[in-house]
Each structure stands twice: as C-alpha cells, then as structure tokens.
Amino acid sequence: MIANLGCKVNQAEMDAVERLLRARGVDVLDPRERADLVVVNTCTVTGIADRKSRQAVRRARRNNPAARVLVTGCSAAVDPEALAAADPAASIFDNESKGELLAELAALLEPSGGRPMTGPAGMGGSVDRTRAFVKIEDGCSFHCTYCIIPRARGPARSVAAVAVLADVERAVAAGHREIVLTGINAGTYSDAGLGLPGLVRRILAETTVERIRLSSIEPQHVTDELLAVWVDSGGRCLPHFHIPLQSGDDTILRRMGRRYDTASYAALAARVRRTMPAAAVHADVIAGFPGEDDAAWARTLAFLRSLELAGVHVFRYSARPGTPAARMVGQVDSGTKKRRAAEGLALAAAARASFAARQVGREANVLFERPLGDGRWLGHAATHLLVSAAASDGASLENAIGLVRVEAVDPAAADRVVGRLLEVDRRPG
Ligand code: SF4
Numbered sequence: 001m002i003a004n005l006g007c008k009v010n011q012a013e014m015d016a017v018e019r020l021l022r023a024r025g026v027d028v029l030d031p032r033e034r035a036d037l038v039v040v041n042t043c044t045v046t047g048i049a050d051r052k053s054r055q056a057v058r059r060a061r062r063n064n065p066a067a068r069v070l071v072t073g074c075s076a077a078v079d080p081e082a083l084a085a086a087d088p089a090a091s092i093f094d095n096e097s098k099g100e101l102l103a104e105l106a107a108l109l110e111p112s113g114g115r116p117m118t119g120p121a122g123m124g125g126s127v128d129r130t131r132a133f134v135k136i137e138d139g140c141s142f143h144c145t146y147c148i149i150p151r152a153r154g155p156a157r158s159v160a161a162v163a164v165l166a167d168v169e170r171a172v173a174a175g176h177r178e179i180v181l182t183g184i185n186a187g188t189y190s191d192a193g194l195g196l197p198g199l200v201r202r203i204l205a206e207t208t209v210e211r212i213r214l215s216s217i218e219p220q221h222v223t224d225e226l227l228a229v230w231v232d233s234g235g236r237c238l239p240h241f242h243i244p245l246q247s248g249d250d251t252i253l254r255r256m257g258r259r260y261d262t263a264s265y266a267a268l269a270a271r272v273r274r275t276m277p278a279a280a281v282h283a284d285v286i287a288g289f290p291g292e293d294d295a296a297w298a299r300t301l302a303f304l305r306s307l308e309l310a311g312v313h314v315f316r317y318s319a320r321p322g323t324p325a326a327r328m329v330g331q332v333d334s335g336t337k338k339r340r341a342a343e344g345l346a347l348a349a350a351a352r353a354s355f356a357a358r359q360v361g362r363e364a365n366v367l368f369e370r371p372l373g374d375g376r377w378l379g380h381a382a383t384h385l386l387v388s389a390a391a392s393d394g395a396s397l398e399n400a401i402g403l404v405r406v407e408a409v410d411p412a413a414a415d416r417v418v419g420r421l422l423e424v425d426r427r428p429g
Contacts, residue, residue: 001035001064002028003056006043008182008215010073012133013098014041017105024109037068037108039101040090042075042083044152046318050075050082057086068108072101074152095138095153130178130369130379130399132171133215136164136199137183142218144246145257145328146289148320149184156188161199168207175427177401178211178238178367179203186214187221197225204233210401211367211382216242216284219260219268227275235365238382239279240310241272246286248303249296255328256289262303269307278362280310280355280383287344288317288337291330297340304347310355310383314344352415359385359406359417366404368397376418386416391424400426 004014017039018028029035038060042053053075060069069090071083077094084092093101139153159167171179181200183189189196196217203212212233217226222243230237243265247253250261260268272279285300292300304312316337319326332340359381366387368379376388377397381404389404391397403423410416 001031001033001038001060001067003031003038003040003060005041005053005056006045006049006073007184008133008180009135009138009184010041010043012135012182014039015133017102020102021105021109026109031063035064035067037105038064038070039105040069040071040073042071042073044073044075044078044148044320046315046320048318050079054082054086057083057090061087061089070101070104072098074149077152078148130176130367131213132174132176132179133182134164134167134171134179135159135183136181136196137186137189140185141188142185142259143257145255146286146317146320146323146325148323151322153184156185158189158191161191161194161202164199165202165206168203168209172207172209175399177209177399177427178213179209180213180215182215185218187217195225196221197223197229200226200229200233200237204229204236210236211238212236213238213240213384214242216244219243219245219265222268222272224271227272231275235382238384239276240282240382240384241279242282242284243268244284245304246284247289247292247296248285248300249292252289252292252296252300255291256286256325266303266307269309273308278383280385281307282311282313282384283307283309284313284315285344286315286317287340288332290317290325290328290332292317292332292340297343301343301347304344304351308354309351310385311352312344312348314341314348316341349415353409355383356385356409356415356417359383360408362406363422364404364406364417364419366402368400368402370398371396378416386410386413387419388416389419389421391421395426397421397424397426400424 002014021028040056040060043049057071071090072093076092080092137158139156140150141155143150168179189199248262269281364381364387366379366381368377370378372378375390378388381387387404402421404419405422406417406419408418410418
C-alpha cells in the first residue's frame, strides 16, 4: 500500500514506485485493505502537512500492525525524529536515500537477493491511466525566505534529457496521451546547455506524446522563448500555466525573497494572454506572511482580481523552523491568517467560476478520465478546466480526446462546464 502526500513531484515518485511494484507482480492495495508493506511519502511544506504526515505514519501502523512501514519524503528529510516517534518500527529514508528505499523494497520482495530494483530516471513516470507525471528536475536553489523545500530536497538537479525522453516514450507506450512535466523548480531545468524550452522542443520532435502540460513554473522562467515553443507546438503544449505569485504587495515579495515584483508579474500575465488568448493562468498566494498588514493583504486581493486568473491556490502562511521568515518580526496571528485565507478562497472560487462562465460558447479539447454515472464523462480541458460530455453512441470515453462545444456551467459545480461532443479520438485498440 502506498500513502502519498504533497506535491506533484511526490506523486511522480510514488507513481514510479507503484509501477515498479506492479512490474514485479505485487498487488498495490487500496488504503482500506490490510497490507504487508506500506510506503508513506511525506510532505513538510506547512505545519499541517507535517501533522498529516505523522498521522499517515500512525494510521499505516494502526491499520497494518504486522507490516513493514517505509517512510520517505520531505518531512522525513527535515524531521525524521517526529516520524520515528509516530512509529518506532518504521524505516525512515530522507529524499537523498530514496535509492536505498528501492533497494530495501527489492530485498523485501526477493529475500534471496535477486536483481536490484532500479527506478526510472529521477523516479519519474506514472501509472495513472490518462495523464503521466514525468519528473524532470528535483530540488531548488532559490531559498525563498518562507520555504523549507531546499532543505528537504537539496539544490536544483535536472534529470538528463535522454532519461526524460525515455520516460516520455515509456508513458506513451503505456497508453498515456498527456504528460505533466514536474519539478520542484522546473524552470531551472538545465542539461548540457539545454534549458526547459529546449527540452520541450526535443520532446516534441523526438516523441509522439499528444499533450504536454507544465505542473508549475516560476514567473521569471516564463520567457518569450518558452512561449514560442508553446505557440509552435501545434496544440501539443497545453495553454495552462501555474505561475506562483505568493503576494500582490512588493514589500512582502521582497521580504519573501521572490525574484520579481507585481509590475513584472502583471506584464507576464498580459504577455501570456497576448500570445495565447485562450490560455489559463493559475497562481499561488500565501495569506499572513510576516509583516503583511491589512493594507498589504488588500493590495494582494486587488492585484489578484486584476489578473483575471483561471484559478488561485491559497495557502495560510506556516512558519517552518529554520527558515528566515520564521524569525522575522511582524508574525501574523492565526485568527488574522485564517480570515485572510478565507477571503482568498472566496476570491479563488469566484475566479474559477468566472473562468468557467467565460468558456461557454467556446470549444474545448478534453482528455476524458472518468464516468460520472449519468452517461457523461469528465475530463480536463487543455486549460485544465473540468468538462463533462456524453458520447452519442454511449460508448466509453476513457482516455479519449474530444472536441467539446461548451454549452453551460455545470449546475452541480460552478467551476465545471458541460458540453456537446463534436469529435472524438479514441485510443486505437
Ligand atoms: S522557488 Fe522558492 S518557494 Fe519554490 S521551492 Fe524554491 S525556495 Fe521554495
């Protein structure tokens, strides 16, 4: 059984572990079933993530008293003692020791010492039926003042381009029609002079993958060169950009150690829209960073509104021990952080609903993922919007790519739309 918390990089890594286990004939069980072996991949991005990681370890032991429990991930790297206290019998591996975790898994599966278990490059890849997460980079060398991730994952390291291409080909051969390029700071990708735009150009030229999505990218890495790759890709690079903002106040951005200001972020959003008018831009924002007063937060909300975003991910600031921000004066009390986060979430819901409403009457290119039980299938559009539609022949749309005319906002969810299928491309076989 695999319990995974946190970001898309964690997901890509555990998908790869799952694929390796299945390749060896191991049943990877549903979390409700009793397992002989449990892998818990933890997260430390906030205090809540740390708590959930400890709970996941305790739950793994409680539900599987006789199991081997292997714990890894960012919380294991930063605070292994707390996880060991949650389950003294668990084996803990920090991020640098994930190779040892694979070796231990191999030893458990083949006690006589069979062939060593090796992961795909950077432990990337996916068992998801439609979308595959391909890890291209790990770690970060930016040191934003609030962030513990550079300590948990170390400096930025890129996966060699040949290994990324092999992972993409493997995903395509397994039936995936979309890949999501993931990294902790994917825009810093660099392999023998090849940056992220060059890597994507090679993926386009040397693989047959139909859809390429970026998981998230720092504002300064959304260059004209990258946008040109997207425009030249013939629709294979998806017009969906997740660009963390974190604050709409320049003083707070400086205190955060971010490498841009609001003017350059606004110019970037405008440039994306000018280059790809149908593109969706999502942002992250942190509520209650030290020194953020009501006026700074009000500026953040106003700035977010001005950007016409398709989505906003709101995080309450969480002091991570050992980071510069945790020692800053002007810590915001938890009631204020909670109120600001609630305001941010309301703004986010309105942004998602407004983006969905703007799609009515347009066409969307959708990769269908699952049935809704009423004859309709749900999938993500190129913009990441959730779209549902039914096939006129009633046949399965799983892993089909369809052109959908968006007809209305979904009455069941203001951030989803329903439409009519105009064309469908099912997987052969
Ligand atoms: S860019 Fe900043 S927020 Fe993102 S992982 Fe690196 S240090 Fe953390």
